[in-house]
Amino acid sequence: MAFLTLCILFLMAAGPSAGGSIPDAAHVSLTSPGDVILGASLPMHGWFSGSGPPCSGSLGRWGNEVAALLSFAIEEINNRTDLLPNITIGYDIRDNCYSETLSVWTALSLASTSERPQEDVEFTKISPAEYGNLFCIIGTQSSATTIPTAQAASLYRIPVISPFATSNELSDKRRFPYFLRTVPPDSLQAKAIADILLQFGWKYVGLYFQLNTYGIHGAQALLDLAELHGICVAFSVPVRSPGTKAELYDAVSRLAAFPKARVVVIISEVTAAGSIVRTIEELFGIPHNITFVGSDAWAFPSTMHANHGVDLRGLQGSIYVQLKYNQIPGFEEYFRYIETRDVTFSSWFQGFKDKWMKDNQCSDIALCPIRIAANDNFLVDAVYAFAYGLQDLLRDRCNDTTDCNSTIQAIRGQDFLPYLLGLRFQGLAGKYVFDVNGNPGGKYKILNYQFQDDVFQVVRLGEWEASEDRRLDVNLSAIQWVGGSRDPPASLCREICTSGHIEVPLEEKCCFGCQQCPNNAIVQNNLCEQCPVDEWPDASFQVCRPIVPTPPSWSEPTVVSILILSGLGLVLSLLAALGLFHYRHHVLIKAASRELSSINILGLTLAFLAPFSLLVPPTAVSCRASEIIVALCFTLTYAPTLLKVNRIYRIFDAGKKSNKPPRFMGPRSQLTIVLGVFAAMVVVAVAGTLASPTLPAKLIFYPPADYIEAFCKFGNGFLASLICNLLIVLVCCYYAFKARKVPSNYNESKFIAISVYSTLVFGMAAVPVYITAATVLQKVATLCVAILLNSFLTLFCVYLPKLYAILLARDVQVSEWRANDKTSSGTGSTGVQSTVGTSKVQPVSGAVGIK
Ligand SMILES: *[C@@H]1O[C@H](CO)[C@@H](O)[C@H](O)[C@H]1NC(C)=O
Numbered sequence: 001m002a003f004l005t006l007c008i009l010f011l012m013a014a015g016p017s018a019g020g021s022i023p024d025a026a027h028v029s030l031t032s033p034g035d036v037i038l039g040a041s042l043p044m045h046g047w048f049s050g051s052g053p054p055c056s057g058s059l060g061r062w063g064n065e066v067a068a069l070l071s072f073a074i075e076e077i078n079n080r081t082d083l084l085p086n087i088t089i090g091y092d093i094r095d096n097c098y099s100e101t102l103s104v105w106t107a108l109s110l111a112s113t114s115e116r117p118q119e120d121v122e123f124t125k126i127s128p129a130e131y132g133n134l135f136c137i138i139g140t141q142s143s144a145t146t147i148p149t150a151q152a153a154s155l156y157r158i159p160v161i162s163p164f165a166t167s168n169e170l171s172d173k174r175r176f177p178y179f180l181r182t183v184p185p186d187s188l189q190a191k192a193i194a195d196i197l198l199q200f201g202w203k204y205v206g207l208y209f210q211l212n213t214y215g216i217h218g219a220q221a222l223l224d225l226a227e228l229h230g231i232c233v234a235f236s237v238p239v240r241s242p243g244t245k246a247e248l249y250d251a252v253s254r255l256a257a258f259p260k261a262r263v264v265v266i267i268s269e270v271t272a273a274g275s276i277v278r279t280i281e282e283l284f285g286i287p288h289n290i291t292f293v294g295s296d297a298w299a300f301p302s303t304m305h306a307n308h309g310v311d312l313r314g315l316q317g318s319i320y321v322q323l324k325y326n327q328i329p330g331f332e333e334y335f336r337y338i339e340t341r342d343v344t345f346s347s348w349f350q351g352f353k354d355k356w357m358k359d360n361q362c363s364d365i366a367l368c369p370i371r372i373a374a375n376d377n378f379l380v381d382a383v384y385a386f387a388y389g390l391q392d393l394l395r396d397r398c399n400d401t402t403d404c405n406s407t408i409q410a411i412r413g414q415d416f417l418p419y420l421l422g423l424r425f426q427g428l429a430g431k432y433v434f435d436v437n438g439n440p441g442g443k444y445k446i447l448n449y450q451f452q453d454d455v456f457q458v459v460r461l462g463e464w465e466a467s468e469d470r471r472l473d474v475n476l477s478a479i480q481w482v483g484g485s486r487d488p489p490a491s492l493c494r495e496i497c498t499s500g501h502i503e504v505p506l507e508e509k510c511c512f513g514c515q516q517c518p519n520n521a522i523v524q525n526n527l528c529e530q531c532p533v534d535e536w537p538d539a540s541f542q543v544c545r546p547i548v549p550t551p552p553s554w555s556e557p558t559v560v561s562i563l564i565l566s567g568l569g570l571v572l573s574l575l576a577a578l579g580l581f582h583y584r585h586h587v588l589i590k591a592a593s594r595e596l597s598s599i600n601i602l603g604l605t606l607a608f609l610a611p612f613s614l615l616v617p618p619t620a621v622s623c624r625a626s627e628i629i630v631a632l633c634f635t636l637t638y639a640p641t642l643l644k645v646n647r648i649y650r651i652f653d654a655g656k657k658s659n660k661p662p663r664f665m666g667p668r669s670q671l672t673i674v675l676g677v678f679a680a681m682v683v684v685a686v687a688g689t690l691a692s693p694t695l696p697a698k699l700i701f702y703p704p705a706d707y708i709e710a711f712c713k714f715g716n717g718f719l720a721s722l723i724c725n726l727l728i729v730l731v732c733c734y735y736a737f738k739a740r741k742v743p744s745n746y747n748e749s750k751f752i753a754i755s756v757y758s759t760l761v762f763g764m765a766a767v768p769v770y771i772t773a774a775t776v777l778q779k780v781a782t783l784c785v786a787i788l789l790n791s792f793l794t795l796f797c798v799y800l801p802k803l804y805a806i807l808l809a810r811d812v813q814v815s816e817w818r819a820n821d822k823t824s825s826g827t828g829s830t831g832v833q834s835t836v837g838t839s840k841v842q843p844v845s846g847a848v849g850i851k
Pocket residue numbers: 001072075076079334
């Protein structure tokens with residue numbers, strides 16, 4: 001129900017005498033009465049018109065529409081019964097002529113109404129009584145004019161709410177303590193742009209920005225975010241508007257200097273952006289492969305094309321961030337109403353309407369309605385912010401509505417500001433919550449310029465919202481990229497490293513190449529991490545995996561040979577055992593002690609089995625089995641041998657001295673001794689393997705390879721039984737040496753001597769070879785060969801000749817007889833042997849006999 005009045009204020013200080021300093025146009029005010037007055041600083045006139053005085057430019061459409069929108073919003077609030085009932089809001093709109101300097105004046109003249117009675121103001125249609133308290137100003141149209149407005153108003157501590165000024169500069173609360181806005185600040189737009197860059201992995205981009213507060217602060221915000229998110233801005237070039245051709249060429253030539261920066265962000269108003277894009281099109285031609293990411297201030301393709309000569313095909317694939325405007329319900333009807341009604345809304349509106357009708361050459365406005373461009377929901381939301389803030393304040397300060405008039409008149413800007421900043425309300429643009437800097441959150445539309453069948457169109461991809469989670473929400477499949485491609489362009493200055501490589505910086509700024517890691521290293525956080533010695537990287541070089549050790553292969557010629565020899569040895573042992581059993585009553589066999597020989601052959605059999613246990617893939621069981629088999633096969637082989645050689649020695653030694661037979665010569669006691677020794681060895685071997693077992697181990701190669709071998713690492717227990725065995729062998733050697741004087745026909749002692757000496761030699765040779773062997777096969781083969789050689793030697797030297805002799809000697813009795821016959825003459829080897837072995841007592845006599 002606002003009663004609209006056009007009020008022309010003649011400020012005394014700016015009267016005709018001082019007209020030189022303040023333009024006449026600035027004395028005109030569009031005012032509506034109310035209990036409270038909302039001030040507004042909006043552009044009505046252009047600043048220049050040729051050589052005319054300031055503010056003599058033509059009346060603009062936008063300013064008039066915005067003024068109508070303000071009036072509409074206030075009337076709507078005044079109509080409401082739930083918002084500020086019984087309180088009328090009025091307004092006072094003044095012209096700033098798009099001028100930063102005049103904005104100071106406009107703001108001061110508005111703000112001072114709360115501090116001083118406007119006695120120097122001549123009201124024509126509105127009485128001073130109808131002019132309520134003014135403690136808030138809305139405006140202005142841009143950041144450039146809002147900055148002086150906010151500064152001037154802050155002198156009077158009057159809050160300024162801007163629906164249009166987006167510059168980050170205004171977020172500085174030390175400089176603009178009384179400023180807040182309903183339009184999202186550019187820092188949010190920079191965030192939206194940064195999120196777009198991140199979404200498509202564009203980490204190497206170029207940046208052009210206009211040299212004004214919008215461009216500089218927008219670019220600064222983007223650069224900060226880029227640094228935070230690891231986006232490299234290859235070049236960042238300011239552009240003046242209007243710039244000279246040389247400047248533009250220089251700026252655009254940066255693109256050629258950074259050919260990998262295929263995405264270019266332009267934060268600029270439409271004029272400067274138009275000249276950059278046009279220059280790029282000139283220099284690189286139209287099918288260039290540059291993707292533009294644009295700020296909202298130049299997302300006007302028709303203006304770019306019509307006013308700046310930009311070929312829109314050069315913008316194909318570009319992505320724009322644009323403020324989200326919502327339709328204002330009811331405004332169009334309201335506008336048409338003031339447009340056509342007889343009572344003029346304002347002299348400015350009337351002036352513009354006349355100009356519009358003249359320009360459009362129509363006599364009736366109904367035939368040429370003014371096109372509505374200022375459908376700006378942020379302005380409506382600013383008016384609502386004022387109303388909600390006032391309501392909150394009054395709720396606190398005056399419960400009793402009858403006494404509210406005095407409270408309202410006493411409100412000061414500094415009382416009101418906290419209520420504005422503390423507001424939470426649902427506006428047309430969404431939910432408003434102001435942060436400490438007076439900035440709201442915000443939403444942007446994300447647009448994509450496309451050509452479908454050679455027709456230019458702007459496609460809405462989705463939106464970006466200033467919330468913590470999932471801010472960018474776009475339909476990726478709807479995007480058309482530069483050149484009509486379906487795949488996003490790459491804007492990176494780094495090679496794509498294959499697995500196993502790390503990125504390393506190159507000399508060129510922000511560019512990366514690849515470097516290969518050592519082949520036993522994985523890549524972690526772009527670092528080469530060496531795997532442990534027994535691990536190897538997987539195919540992706542992400543994790544180290546244990547290397548499966550390779551056991552000796554049974555197809556190796558060496559292994560095959562060893563196995564054949566072992567098999568042969570087993571067969572021979574078996575034959576020897578059979579021969580032994582078959583001729584068990586034969587004098588030769590008896591002479592050599594059947595029991596000891598049996599045990600000896602058992603030891604040999606075990607020794608021929610040892611290679612099999614050594615060559616199977618090492619496991620805890622196989623390793624312990626090998627350890628015990630090897631330890632015991634030596635014991636079983638050499639314990640009887642020791643007894644044999646000891647017996648031979650003692651027989652001859654005793655024979656030298658007396659007729660009394662040496663003790664412990666019987667098979668039973670011999671067997672007992674051997675079994676005793678064997679039992680002791682079993683204890684040693686088992687205790688050894690329990691205390692320090694032989695276990696599977698890995699043989700690691702240097703330099704590291706993806707191949708390691710498994711083998712049985714002999715423990716100290718094995719060493720203990722080896723030492724015991726060595727003692728037995730050494731004692732064998734001792735007696736073999738002592739018995740060396742035994743007549744040569746005592747071939748068994750000779751053969752035993754050969755066997756034990758060679759065991760020592762093989763052992764000595766095998767140990768260093770085993771220790772220094774580089775591969776598991778060498779180690780195992782050394783061990784096997786040493787064991788096999790020993791066993792074969794024993795077999796060939798001790799048993800085969802005996803069996804051979806038995807088989808060849810046709811008549812044992814003859815042989816025996818001949819032996820007896822030849823005893824006296826001192827010849828006949830078999831005879832002596834048989835005599836030695838026949839019985840407990842006879843050998844002594846035999847021995848004595850030959851002696
Ligand atoms: C306010 O109410 C008046 C009277 O009901 C009506 O004519 C006018 O259109 C309303 N204005 C708005 C902006 O709603």
